[in-house]
Amino acid sequence: MKKVVVTGMGMVSPLGPDTETTWRAILSGASARGPVDLFETEGCRCREAAQVPLSLPPPAPGSKKEQRLSRASRLALLAAGEALRHAALPAPVAAAIPLSLSTTGGAMEWGEHFLRRALAGSRTRKLAQLARYQPQQQVLDLRQAFGLGGPSTLMANACASGANAIGHGFDLIQCGMAECVLVGGYEALAELIFVGFDCLQSLSGTRCRPFDLNRDGLMLGEGAAFLVLESEAHALARGAARIGSILGYGQALDLHHLTQPAPAGTALIAAMRSALKGASLPPEAISYVNAHGTGTPMNDGSEAAAYAEVFGPALARIAVSSTKAAIGHTLGAAGSIEACLALLTARDGTPPPQLFNETPLPEMAASLALTHASAPLKPGPVMSVNLGFGGSNAALVLGP
Structure with a gap:
């Protein structure tokens, strides 16, 4: 079996717009919990989550116009862009790289925007938003923004999806079906998911306390993270710096x-x-x-x-x-x-x-x-x- 190494990493989280900012905040003991202002939470038991700051910068020039990109796509583009820059892949490799991605809601917020406008009687319901809410649209946004031409796989195994997306990329390289794979996951807060967890009484009204005897629920969040995986031989041949390895x-x-x-x-x-x-x-x-x-x-x-x-x-x-x-x-x-x-x-x-x-x-x-x-x-x-x-x-x- 081929050894698999990590040569690129990118992340955007409620604690930072990139990997190192997020990492420093994590080590400092920061928590991103705060009021949700992306949608109305009146009537919910919990009204807080870990939300990526709204000052999130737009995606790089050359991708779709910002107003047509969902929040999910913007998160994914930022994280994937950092990972690809970090890996410094040659253009021919990037053009053929397979993608193994994960999400649960896709750009569900686009569908929710459309529904709100329709219920309010708006005559300009923006059908384009409705057409762009499905997860395959975010995959297309990634491919178009970075010129990625390889096959794409989208994992939907609930909260294990992100790990399985990485595992699938790992398997592709180990069994010789690919030398380099872009793997990762993205998720934007959406009203349906938030209210659904609230109805299940799964959200904590105070704070998330993992492994504590008095724990009373989770805190929802949003963000994205991507890795560039390569076979060790492929990375060595192009002189790529190694961040870590998948064992x-x-x-x-x-x-x-x-x-x-x-x-x-x-x-x-x-x-x-x-x-x-x-x-x-x-x-x-x-x-x-x-x-x-x-x-x-x-x-x-x-x-x-x-x-x-x-x-x-x-x-x-x-x-x-x-x-x-x-x-x-x-x-x-x-x-x-x-x-x-x-x-x-x-x-x-x-x-x-x-x-x-x-x-x-x-x-x-x-x-x-x-x-x-x-x-x-x-x-x-x-x-x-x-x-x-x-x-x-x-x-x-x-x-x-």
Whole structure:
């Protein structure tokens, strides 16, 4: 199997318009929670989320006109543009590069704008907006903006989509079907998704507290992250700088419930063990886990049980934290954003702090990041895990 390395990284989040700004804010312990002003939230139990600042700069010249680009496309273009600049791909490579992308809502806000105008009796309902809300439109915007001509795959595995998009790109290179792949995920806040989570009573009215005994819900967020993956031989041949590597990938499905994970974490256990097996590593080799950690009662208990099963006593020597307390749950973008944060942790040897955890779950009480946020990591590979509705689970093992 070919070795897979990362040569480009780009990110936009509620804490910053690029990778390094976001990373510094994460390490500082910042949280982006604030009032939602993208749509009306009156009547909701929760009215806050982690929103990318509205001063977000427009996409680079040469792409579609700004007024025709959805918020989802703008987020994706910013992150993908940073990743491609970072990788400095030759034009012929970029022109043929395959795309493996993920989202859950696409540009749902365009459909919502159209519906609001129609209900208000507007005669100018902007049918173009309705036509551009589907996720394939954002893929087209990316291809047109950067001259990308390779095949495109769009993952929709709920909140595990971002990790599975990276895993699919990893598989393409490992099995020899591609030498270079652009992978990533994007998500913009949308009213239907926000209100849906609020109706499920999944949103916290106070703050997101992953792995805390008193947790009461998640915080939604938005953002995008992209990586350029290459075979090691391809990257060496063109003299590309290496950011990190993808060592293993695992995914599993439990079919336990539409929205609730299996209490024992069976699918997550299978996904983590598969990723470790693919990386040829024992569990105790992992130095840090970027957890899914939504802060909901069902998720965190199941996830903690899975860690206890997979890592056993070694869990006390592994740093674990969920960055959703800082930037929110970005749904289809979560796996991509959190994989980038895990790679940055491996690069710098410093784990993101676990915010707002005052009374840890018993299984997590000894974990380094939950109790000693500033402690330097032992050198070694890291892991990023994600759980999605419908029992879709994914795990990535990453290295410096």
